[in-house]
Amino acid sequence: MEKLLDALKALSDETRLRILNLLFEKELCVCDIMETLQITQAKASRHLIYLKNAELVKDRKHAQWVYYSLAIDERIKFIDSLVYDNLRNLELYQNDLQNLKDWLKRKTLNCD
Template structure:
């Protein structure tokens, strides 16, 4: 695991916290993050890469797509509390989950 300093640096950005919140729902491709948060592909990819490099997320490639998910590690258990007890009580993070679910429904039609 990367040092705790790198983890805390990764958590110091609101966009990365919003992405982390989404990744707690399910594995997502870059396009899912882009659509949900209404950010560019470059910005989504950069923040996902930052989370990956900090040891908070993992990726897998499928054809031209990159999919990201949360790295489950006992040493990162405090993230569960951060997301469920703190972020999910804030309106913007709740709205992000609603936007994700709406996007995934439209995408799967």
């Protein structure tokens, strides 16, 4: 029950919902989230830590980068429906996905 309460608390913030929406697409580093949502590194990191503490996301380190992805847990499967059936029908979340796509394309072009 405690895990469910922590998950629900984590979902009560719009920025955290926007981050989860992005992480449903792919694993991302903090810089990807910052650029896509146009938020500061401190704000992105703070929300990612909150989501990690609620066991909704997990992280892995690679060199100086930290990458975040969804933590898969059947007990909180309702979040899939929240994202796919609800959030992705809203313009803000659709715009975030387009911004992510545009950012990743620019990032790839700059690396070549």
